[in-house]
Amino acid sequence: MVQLLKQIDDEVYHVVYHQEGRTLFVREGVARKEPALNSEDMIEINEETATVRIPLKNTFAAYRQKKEWMRQKMEEGYLKAPFSQSEAMNYRADRRNIKLRLLSALLLMLCGLSTLTGLLPIPGYIPLVFLSFFYPIYIEGKTARARFYRWSGGVFFFVLAGSSKDYLEPFNLSANGTVCLIAGFILLLYTTQQLKELTTKEITPHEG
Amino acid sequence: MKDKQESLIQLKREISQTVDYWVCYRVGRTLYQVSVQEQANGQTNEGEVTTERFPFYFGMKQRMRQLAEEKEALGFRPLTEAEQAAHVIDEPEEPPLDPGFFEPAIRLAWLLLGLGILLFVLPYERLNNFAFGLGLYVWYETFGQVGLPKFFRRYFHGMFGALMVLQVLSAFELEREVQPYYASLSVLSAVMLVLLVVQYHLKETDQIGQDKRVSRRKITEYPDFDE
Numbered sequence: 001m002v003q004l005l006k007q008i009d010d011e012v013y014h015v016v017y018h019q020e021g022r023t024l025f026v027r028e029g030v031a032r033k034e035p036a037l038n039s040e041d042m043i044e045i046n047e048e049t050a051t052v053r054i055p056l057k058n059t060f061a062a063y064r065q066k067k068e069w070m071r072q073k074m075e076e077g078y079l080k081a082p083f084s085q086s087e088a089m090n091y092r093a094d095r096r097n098i099k100l101r102l103l104s105a106l107l108l109m110l111c112g113l114s115t116l117t118g119l120l121p122i123p124g125y126i127p128l129v130f131l132s133f134f135y136p137i138y139i140e141g142k143t144a145r146a147r148f149y150r151w152s153g154g155v156f157f158f159v160l161a162g163s164s165k166d167y168l169e170p171f172n173l174s175a176n177g178t179v180c181l182i183a184g185f186i187l188l189l190y191t192t193q194q195l196k197e198l199t200t201k202e203i204t205p206h207e208g
Numbered sequence: 209m210k211d212k213q214e215s216l217i218q219l220k221r222e223i224s225q226t227v228d229y230w231v232c233y234r235v236g237r238t239l240y241q242v243s244v245q246e247q248a249n250g251q252t253n254e255g256e257v258t259t260e261r262f263p264f265y266f267g268m269k270q271r272m273r274q275l276a277e278e279k280e281a282l283g284f285r286p287l288t289e290a291e292q293a294a295h296v297i298d299e300p301e302e303p304p305l306d307p308g309f310f311e312p313a314i315r316l317a318w319l320l321l322g323l324g325i326l327l328f329v330l331p332y333e334r335l336n337n338f339a340f341g342l343g344l345y346v347w348y349e350t351f352g353q354v355g356l357p358k359f360f361r362r363y364f365h366g367m368f369g370a371l372m373v374l375q376v377l378s379a380f381e382l383e384r385e386v387q388p389y390y391a392s393l394s395v396l397s398a399v400m401l402v403l404l405v406v407q408y409h410l411k412e413t414d415q416i417g418q419d420k421r422v423s424r425r426k427i428t429e430y431p432d433f434d435e
Contacts, residue, residue, distance in 0.1 A: 036426070041426055042426075043424055043425065043426055044424070044425045044426075045422060045423075045424050046422065046423045046424075046425070047421075047422045048420065048421050048422070048423075049420055050419050050420045051419075087423070088421065095410075095413055095414075099410070102406060106399070109395070109399060112395075113392060113395060116325075116328040116329075116388075116391070117328075117388055117391075117392060174328065174329045177328065178325050178328075178329065181321065181324070181325055181395060182321070182325070185317075185318075185321050185398065185399075185402070188399070188402045188403075188406070189314065189402065191406060192314075192402065192405050192406050192409060195406065195409035195410065195413060196409060198409075198413050199409060199412055199413055
């Protein structure tokens with residue numbers, strides 16, 4: 001997600017570009033301040049157009065198109081902004097991250113399968129590094145699910161580290177493959193959980 | 209989309225007061241031709257439905273084009289856009305997948321995964337038969353589901369076929385050789401069951417947050433501590 005901002009007097013114009021594969025999403029909006037009715041408070045009003053979805057020929061074409069539009073906007077005086085103005089686009093970005101996590105889970109399971117069948121035995125330290133990026137040990141909360149993720153993650157790390165040396169020994173191979181499969185499966189289930197949360201997450205205007 | 213358009217040809221001919229329609233479409237490997245005559249007083253005569261069966265899908269499109277050319281030589285013309293739009297009957301929408309199926313699906317996926325790992329790790333040939341039984345049950349469960357996406361339906365049918373082949377092979381005393389195939393098949397099926405859930409949610413979340421919106425937020429002014 002890339003966001004460009006331009007301020008004119010009290011109004012802040014923003015343009016958001018978001019790329020998913022070969023599809024580009026564009027959304028524009030204005031934020032301005034107005035005094036609220038019946039009180040002295042100021043209210044920020046953020047108006048946004050509908051998202052335009054533009055499928056291009058391929059991913060590279062989409063990337064180039066995005067860069068081109070960004071260049072044009074920069075010439076008009078827009079600046080890149082690190083904070084996000086558009087919750088609708090945040091939503092899409094979240095969804096994209098979940099998709100990437102899904103792919104990583106599938107890759108991990110493929111690792112496990114190739115190790116267990118012996119087609120391409122993969123030493124434990126590769127999924128160890130890989131897992132430490134993707135495994136959800138950072139999630140907060142004391143729910144059973146969060147605890148399960150943290151504890152199983154810790155156990156998996158130990159097993160993978162232990163089976164890294166002499167990884168071609170049959171016992172290490174099967175331990176490694178089993179861990180990859182189970183960890184990948186848990187990651188898959190975690191993505192379904194996140195997607196479900198995204199479904200129930202409402203984009204509501206801020207109140208007060 | 210392209211395939212759908214290809215699979216239906218509608219032609220029309222007007223002779224003085226009567227209008228002849230000729231429609232050609234295919235369902236599966238069967239080609240149907242229907243001709244309908246509409247008279248000036250509003251009466252319609254439906255002609256016979258001619259069916260042609262093909263052993264394979266090859267050559268059906270070509271045959272349809274050939275038939276259309278023959279009809280066009282007899283004075284038929286394709287329908288215009290407006291005419292096509294007037295006669296379209298709204299297709300009944302396929303009911304979506306029941307989300308109540310997801311919980312048992314994930315439970316079955318766990319079972320399949322566990323069994324797959326056991327099959328990889330343990331040398332017991334009895335496990336093959338467990339995998340076969342569980343696979344059959346999964347196939348039965350998915351077979352009963354309304355609104356299962358086509359790809360998944362095909363996959364589970366394929367799994368059923370593969371299980372049959374493996375079972376036949378193990379009847380010829382190839383149990384040991386067949387075991388890793390059983391194992392991979394169960395792990396794959398577990399993944400597919402979860403992907404079914406994932407795909408449903410992905411489709412559901414695709415459309416949210418697309419429309420125009422206005423959000424209002426009260427600006428809270430924080431006291432300046434420097435003063």
